[in-house]
Structures are given as structure tokens and as C-alpha cells.
Amino acid sequence: MNFSFSEDQVLLRNSVRAALDQECAAAHVRAMMEDERGYSDALWGEMAKLGWLGLPFPEEQGGAGLGLVELALVLDEMGRAAYPGPYFATVVLGGLGLSLGGSAAQKERWLPAIASGQARASAALLEDGLDWSPSATAATATPAGDGWRLSGVKRFVPWAHVADVVLVPARAPEGLSLFLVDPRGAGVSVTPMVGIDLASRWSELRLADAPVPADALVGPAGGAGPVLEALLRRAAVAASAEMLGAARRCLDMSVAYAKVREQFGQLIGSFQAIRHRCAEMLLEVENSHSAVYYAAWALTAGAEDAAMAASICKSYVSEAARKVCGDAIQVHGGIGFTWEYDLHLYFKRAKSLEPLYGDAAYHRELIVRGVTGA
Amino acid sequence: MDLNYTAEDVAFRKQVRTWLEHNMPRHIRNLEERRAWHRRLYEAGYLGMGWPREYGGQGARPMEQAIVADEMARAGAPAPTNGLGLGIAGPTIVVHGTEAQKRRFLRKILTAEEMWCQLYSEPNAGSDLAALRTAAEDRGDHFVVNGQKIWTSGGANADWGLLLARTDPTVPKHKGITCFLINMRQPGVDVRPLKQITGSSEFCEVFMTNARVEKEHMVGRLGEGWSIAQTTLGYERGGRALARVTSYASQYRQLVEAARRLKRDGRPILDDPITRQKLGRVWADLEVERYGALRTLTMLERGEHPGAGGSITKLSYSEFEKRFMELAEEILGPYGQLTEGVPTEYRLEVDTAVGDHGTWAYAFLWSRAGTIYAGSSEIQKNVIGERILGLPKEARADRVGARR
Numbered sequence: 001m002n003f004s005f006s007e008d009q010v011l012l013r014n015s016v017r018a019a020l021d022q023e024c025a026a027a028h029v030r031a032m033m034e035d036e037r038g039y040s041d042a043l044w045g046e047m048a049k050l051g052w053l054g055l056p057f058p059e060e061q062g063g064a065g066l067g068l069v070e071l072a073l074v075l076d077e078m079g080r081a082a083y084p085g086p087y088f089a090t091v092v093l094g095g096l097g098l099s100l101g102g103s104a105a106q107k108e109r110w111l112p113a114i115a116s117g118q119a120r121a122s123a124a125l126l127e128d129g130l131d132w133s134p135s136a137t138a139a140t141a142t143p144a145g146d147g148w149r150l151s152g153v154k155r156f157v158p159w160a161h162v163a164d165v166v167l168v169p170a171r172a173p174e175g176l177s178l179f180l181v182d183p184r185g186a187g188v189s190v191t192p193m194v195g196i197d198l199a200s201r202w203s204e205l206r207l208a209d210a211p212v213p214a215d216a217l218v219g220p221a222g223g224a225g226p227v228l229e230a231l232l233r234r235a236a237v238a239a240s241a242e243m244l245g246a247a248r249r250c251l252d253m254s255v256a257y258a259k260v261r262e263q264f265g266q267l268i269g270s271f272q273a274i275r276h277r278c279a280e281m282l283l284e285v286e287n288s289h290s291a292v293y294y295a296a297w298a299l300t301a302g303a304e305d306a307a308m309a310a311s312i313c314k315s316y317v318s319e320a321a322r323k324v325c326g327d328a329i330q331v332h333g334g335i336g337f338t339w340e341y342d343l344h345l346y347f348k349r350a351k352s353l354e355p356l357y358g359d360a361a362y363h364r365e366l367i368v369r370g371v372t373g374a
Numbered sequence: 375m376d377l378n379y380t381a382e383d384v385a386f387r388k389q390v391r392t393w394l395e396h397n398m399p400r401h402i403r404n405l406e407e408r409r410a411w412h413r414r415l416y417e418a419g420y421l422g423m424g425w426p427r428e429y430g431g432q433g434a435r436p437m438e439q440a441i442v443a444d445e446m447a448r449a450g451a452p453a454p455t456n457g458l459g460l461g462i463a464g465p466t467i468v469v470h471g472t473e474a475q476k477r478r479f480l481r482k483i484l485t486a487e488e489m490w491c492q493l494y495s496e497p498n499a500g501s502d503l504a505a506l507r508t509a510a511e512d513r514g515d516h517f518v519v520n521g522q523k524i525w526t527s528g529g530a531n532a533d534w535g536l537l538l539a540r541t542d543p544t545v546p547k548h549k550g551i552t553c554f555l556i557n558m559r560q561p562g563v564d565v566r567p568l569k570q571i572t573g574s575s576e577f578c579e580v581f582m583t584n585a586r587v588e589k590e591h592m593v594g595r596l597g598e599g600w601s602i603a604q605t606t607l608g609y610e611r612g613g614r615a616l617a618r619v620t621s622y623a624s625q626y627r628q629l630v631e632a633a634r635r636l637k638r639d640g641r642p643i644l645d646d647p648i649t650r651q652k653l654g655r656v657w658a659d660l661e662v663e664r665y666g667a668l669r670t671l672t673m674l675e676r677g678e679h680p681g682a683g684g685s686i687t688k689l690s691y692s693e694f695e696k697r698f699m700e701l702a703e704e705i706l707g708p709y710g711q712l713t714e715g716v717p718t719e720y721r722l723e724v725d726t727a728v729g730d731h732g733t734w735a736y737a738f739l740w741s742r743a744g745t746i747y748a749g750s751s752e753i754q755k756n757v758i759g760e761r762i763l764g765l766p767k768e769a770r771a772d773r774v775g776a777r778r
Contacts, residue, residue, distance in 0.1 A: 001376070001377055001378065001379050001380070001383065001437065001668065001671065001672070001675075002375060002376050002377070002672055002675075003375060003377055003665070003668045003669045003671075003672040004375065004669075004672050004673075004676075005375060006375065009375065069375055255763050255764075255765065258765055259764070259765065259766065266766075266769065267766045269759070269765035269766045270765070270766040270767060270768045270769065271768065272752070272755075272756070272768065274765075275755065275756065275759035275760070275763075275765045275768075276752065276755040276756075276759065278758075278759055278763055278765060279689070279754070279755035279756075279758035279759045279763070280755070282686065282758055282762065282763060283686050283689055283690055283758070286666070286686055286690075287662045287666060287690060290662055290665035290666045290668075290669055291658075291662050291665060293375065294377065294665040294668075297375050297376075297377050298377070301376075301377070301378070303377070308661070309661070311658075312657070312658040312661045312662065315654065315655065315658050316658050316659070316662055360655075361651060363654070363658075364650070364651050364653075364654025364655055364658065365647075365650060365651070365654060366654075367654040367657050367658055368650045368651075368653050368654040368657070371626075371630070371653075371657050372630050372634075372644060372653075374634070374644060374645075
């Protein structure tokens with residue numbers, strides 16, 4: 001039993017942090033908030049070179065063959081930097097989705113392209129009703145000739161406007177199925193949904209009898225449920241890692257500020273009202289760290305409690321990050337509420353991920369089912 | 375990172391489990407029976423496991439200690455007696471005691487031949503422990519002790535006490551304190567039970583009037599008592615963490631069973647979506663405590679001491695326990711307040727140290743103690759803020775100069 005990072009994992013974290021400190025400072029995040037596409041090709045290419053884009057894929061598909069602990073380490077750092085770009089959408093939603101459910105040919109087509117930085121991907125897991133349960137999918141897939149025609153509306157699809165392929169669940173006559181959709185294809189329209197976190201992008205994806213070929217089907221028709229559930233768990237833990245990173249940054253900024261800001265002739269960090277709040281923030285960050293890396297390990301190792309650990313992780317970290325990032329604004333006072341000061345970049349990153357891939361309430365219900373069997 | 379237990383640890387766990395199945399007493403009715411159980415645990419090698427072999431310990435790894443504690447919690451085994459001897463006094467003597475003190479005291483702690491208590495807090499020195507006033511006056515070959523202690527756990531049965539007393543009132547308050555081992559069975563020591571909000575008396579008040587402490591029973595050097603106390607407060611925390619969570623989990627499952635029976639609008643409370651949300655949250659919090667315990671255990675196994683990090687652990691679990699017990703009370707309603715006449719299905723099956731059936735009422739009230747004893751939550755937050763986050767210390771009157 002060893003709940004600590006290996007030397008390689010520490011090296012990975014340090015190199016990701018160094019690269020993002022260099023290439024993804026707050027000024028870069030702000031520039032991308034104004035950018036039409038919202039991310040930098042140069043940094044994307046750099047990430048491909050550093051091996052981040054293929055990190056969890058098998059070596060034969062151009063990946064590094066690493067696990068979710070390493071992926072969480074990268075996302076933890078990306079949250080800390082409020083990285084603007086389709087990394088999560090591409091590597092976690094698209095890449096892991098294909099890894100879990102794709103055929104050999106589909107993996108061969110997409111994973112090396114993702115790893116080398118040539119392709120971007122996403123998954124459309126949410127519809128109008130915001131129900132995360134895959135069985136709630138209402139979009140339809142009707143057989144047409146050799147292929148299918150898809151209809152339905154997907155919401156909050158991350159980075160669909162720059163994706164080359166989107167995983168789309170839809171209900172076929174055989175049951176819940178999963179398809180690869182070209183977001184620039186016929187019958188598909190992509191409309192921006194602009195949220196408070198301008199450094200991450202969402203779209204509405206509308207499918208109006210959109211034709212897809214036979215080989216766009218991922219896994220057997222009617223058999224997408226388990227793949228989607230497995231993907232949702234990984235996305236929940238990966239999003240938690242990113243929220244954790246954002247919370248770490250908010251804590252670091254608050255502590256640094258409390259050491260220099262004076263009021264009533266004293267450093268505000270000497271007041272218990274501030275110091276105790278910072279101590280509570282650290283407690284939440286440490287507990288979130290435990291929850292994220294335990295779940296990442298459990299999913300990678302196929303531990304008995306992996307599904308529970310994923311739900312525990314997302315429900316815990318969603319609330320912890322909300323508290324830590326919110327408290328950070330409070331510790332800063334007025335300056336924390338200004339656009340110029342960078343704190344809101346991290347606050348908004350955590351907030352934008354809080355309701356995604358199952359909010360705390362969704363995962364708590366799964367936890368109770370798991371622990372009570374009822 | 376590999377959270378699987380090694381084959382060796384799995385085998386050891388199985389061995390402990392089997393031993394408990396064959397040796398665990400069903401009920402313990404009095405102190406003598408508890409001492410007998412304590413001795414059985416000791417003879418099996420399950421007490422003082424981390425202590426050096428030459429003084430009766432096993433020289434075992436932290437993981438082995440954690441496994442024994444965890445298996446005992448899992449089986450609902452009665453606790454050994456002499457908790458303050460095993461948890462505080464013994465480890466203090468192991469680290470800071472003289473060779474003669476180690477030979478004189480350690481083995482008798484392990485066999486429970488001599489029971490121990492801890493004499494730290496005073497009526498006017500709680501969170502501000504260093505303000506303690508009990509005085510120890512040097513009389514050549516011995517010290518004479520005068521003063522009052524409070525919140526002395528295990529005081530009623532104690533033969534010996536681990537004492538903090540002021541030996542020099544002229545220096546700044548943290549520097550004038552010395553640590554002693556005091557014989558509780560002497561005329562100058564008067565022990566009175568302190569009745570708590572639970573109605574029971576796990577704690578005592580101790581009055582010392584011209585009590586005698588031999589010079590050879592001073593621990594560490596003169597004036598070193600404060601730093602010794604700082605290290606001993608952390609001893610018990612790491613190894614017990616896993617077992618504590620296992621006990622919570624056992625209580626949680628009993629709460630779920632109650633929620634299946636109790637009804638609201640003709641349906642089990644367990645079907646109520648609001649209750650389910652609260653139960654889901656508490657289970658998540660409980661598991662996060664378990665993950666944290668594994669992190670602490672990893673550090674201990676590598677020979678690292680959690681240090682001020684122990685304050686995060688203590689703050690986290692003690693505050694969690696209060697939230698957990700508040701939820702239990704919500705679900706159980708008035709059943710959760712019963713101390714007598716508790717229907718069998720709403721009892722809490724735990725070891726209560728006094729040998730009675732456990733009650734949720736007792737567990738609920740007891741949860742209020744955790745955020746006060748061994749450094750209140752407020753003190754833990756100060757420690758975290760100052761020693762981990764490096765935030766500035768507050769301006770405090772007692773940091774200006776020597777005590778009056």
C-alpha cells in the first residue's frame with residue numbers, strides 16, 4: 001500500500017507545471033478568452049511534443065500508455081493554470097471514449113491523430129433535461145441505407161466548434177448506441193453557448209437527420225450504456241482533478257495575499273477570521289487531493305470500489321472547490337471581485353466544471369445506491 | 375502509487391481476523407474483565423506493537439499496527455484498557471525517557487499492571503495550555519507539586535500520571551514547564567470524577583497538595599516540558615486513523631438499517647430523496663477520511679512524521695464526526711436521544727468502555743468532545759495557518775515577555 005506519487009509521476013507534474021507556468025500564464029489565458037477559436041495552436045503542438053495529448057493511449061496508437069493518475073496530474077496542473085483549450089474534450093471525452101468503446105479501426109484512425117496533435121475531439125453527453133444518466137438519451141438514430149440518420153439536440157458540448165469528431169449517444173431501434181459525428185458534416189449545426197468561464201467553450205450541437213456512415217457506430221448498436229457509464233466516471237474524476245488544481249491556485253493566491261495585505265495596521269493573515277478560513281481551505285484541498293488520486297488509481301487498477309470512488313470524488317470535490325474558490329474571493333475582498341485581478345479565472349474554471357459529468361446531487365444518489373443496495 | 379495491500383499484509387490481516395474470531399470476548403462487564411482482555415491482546419503481540427522489543431514491544435511496522443486496530447474495529451472488539459498509557463505516556467517515555475524509566479514503566483503499561491492518566495489541562499489553561507500554573511518546586515532529591523488539573527482521562531483508575539508542571543515562573547511561559555511521572559497513589563493526590571454532558575465520567579479532576587515527585591521521574595530536561603508535550607499530542611493520531619473510519623462505517627451501516635425501518639409518509643426514510651442526499655454526502659466524507667488515513671499511513675511507513683499535518687487530520691475527522699452524528703439524530707428522531715428503554719433495533723452496537731449497550735445518544739453527545747480535546751478545532755486551525763501555510767502570527771499579549 002503506497003498512497004504517494006512515484007518519482008516519474010513527480011517529474012511529470014513538475015514538467016507540466018514548468019511548461020504551463022511558461023506558456024500558459026494568466027496573460028495567455030486572457031488572450032485566448034478574446035480569441036475566436038479560444039486556444040493556441042502553438043501550445044497545442046508543444047503539448048503533442050511533450051506527449052500530453054497521447055498520455056493515456058496505448059503505445060501502439062502513439063500514446064504513452066499511462067494511467068488516470070498521470071492524466072489527473074496533468075489536469076490538476078491545467079486547472080491551476082486555467083488552461084484554455086480542448087485538452088479535456090479531446091483526450092478525456094473523445095480519446096478515452098474511443099479507447100473504451102471504439103473498434104480497432106476507429107482507434108487506429110483517431111488516437112494517433114489525437115496524440116500527434118492533428119485531431120481534436122469531444123463527446124456530447126448532455127441534452128435539454130440535463131440528465132446525466134445515459135439511459136435518459138432522447139436523440140435518435142434511424143437506419144438509413146448502409147448508415148444512420150441522427151436527430152436531436154445536445155447541449156454544453158465542450159469545444160465542439162474546433163472538434164474533428166464528436167462522440168454522440170443516440171437511441172437506435174436496438175437501444176442506446178454511440179456514434180462518431182463530424183461536427184462540420186451535413187445536418188449538423190454548432191452554436192456557441194457562452195458561459196462565465198470564457199477560457200473554456202461550450203456549444204449546442206443540433207442534429208437534423210444528419211447522415212453518418214455505418215462505420216461511425218462505436219461498439220454494437222444498443223450496447224453503448226456500459227461504455228458511456230465508464231466514460232462518465234473517468235470524466236467525473238478528470239473534471240475533479242481540474243477543479244482541484246483551480247482550488248489549489250485560489251488557496252495559494254489567498255495565502256500570498258494574506259501575507260502582504262495590511263488593514264488596521266496589521267497583516268490580514270494574522271487575524272484568525274482570515275487564518276482560520278485559509279486553514280479550512282487547505283483542509284478541503286488536501287481532502288480533494290485524496291479523493292481525486294484515490295479514484296484515479298481505483299479506475300486504473302479496476303478496484304472493486306472504483307465506481308463508488310469516482311462518485312465520491314466528484315461529489316466531494318464539486319463542493320470543496322466551490323468553497324475554496326469562493327472563500328478565496330472573500331479573503332481578497334474587493335480586489336478579488338475585479339476583472340483585472342486573475343482570481344476569477346480559476347474561480348470560474350472550478351464553477352464551470354461543478355455541474356458537469358454529474359453534479360454532487362447526482363453522484364450522491366449513486367453513492368447511496370451503492371452503499372445501501374437500495 | 376499502489377493502494378493494494380501487499381500479500382504479506384493481507385496474510386497478517388487474515389491472521390489477526392482469525393485470532394479475534396477465537397479470542398474476542400462477547401461482553402465485558404467490569405474493569406477486571408477488560409484487564410484480562412487487555413492481557414490477552416498483549417500476549418498475542420497486539421499491544422505496544424511499535425515499541426522497541428527490549429521493553430516488551432514488537433518493533434512492528436505502522437501498517438501492522440494499523441491492521442490490528444482496523445481488524446479490532448471491524449470485529450467490534452472491546453478496546454484494551456490503559457489507553458492513556460498506551461497512547462500518550464508510553465510513547466513519551468519511549469522517546470524522551472531515561473533508560474531506567476523505560477525499564478521501570480513500559481512493560482507494566484503493556485500488561486496493564488499499572489494504569490496511567492494524563493495531567494495536562496487546568497481550569498485556566500485549556501486551549502492556552504502553556505498558561506498552566508500547577509507548580510513543581512525543587513527540593514533537592516524530589517519535587518513538591520501543588521495545583522489542580524482537569525479533563526484527566528482515566529484518572530479514576532490511574533496508578534501513575536504524565537504531568538506538566540511549572541518549574542520556573544520567571545521565564546516566558548512556554549520555557550518554564552517540565553514533564554514528570556507522578557505516582558497517583560499518594561496522600562497529596564485527590565482524584566474526583568467529573569460528570570460530563572453524557573452523564574458519565576470518563577474524565578476526572580485532580581487536586582495535588584504537596585504531592586511528591588522523585589527527581590528520577592522527571593522526563594527530559596528541566597524546562598523542556600512544552601516541546602515534549604507538543605510531540606506527544608500527535609502520537610496517537612496516525613495509527614488509529616484507519617480503525618476510526620472502520621468504526622464510523624459500522625455505525626453508518628446501523629444507521630442505514632434504522633432508516634429502512636423508520637417511516638415518513640408511509641415509506642421508509644431511506645427512500646426519501648433529501649435523506650438520501652445527506653446519507654450520500656456523509657458516506658463520501660467518511661471514505662475521504664479513509665483515503666486520508668491511507669496517505670498518513672504511507673508517510674508513517676516511510677518513517678516520516680506527519681507533523682503539523684496531523685492537525686489537518688484531526689480537524690477533518692472531528693468535524694466530520696459531528697456532522698455524521700447530527701445526521702444520525704435527524705434520521706433517528708427521538709430514538710436518537712434515548713439513554714434507557716432503547717428498543718433493540720435502535721441500539722448502537724459499539725464498545726462503550728463501561729460495558730453497557732451503546733446508544734446513539736451517547737455517541738452523539740460524545741461527538742461534541744472531539745473538536746475540543748487534544749487541541750480544539752480553533753487551535754488546529756491556528757497550527758495549520760501558522761506552521762503549514764506560514765501565515766503571520768497574531769499579536770498576542772503573552773508573546774511580549776515573561777509571565778508575571
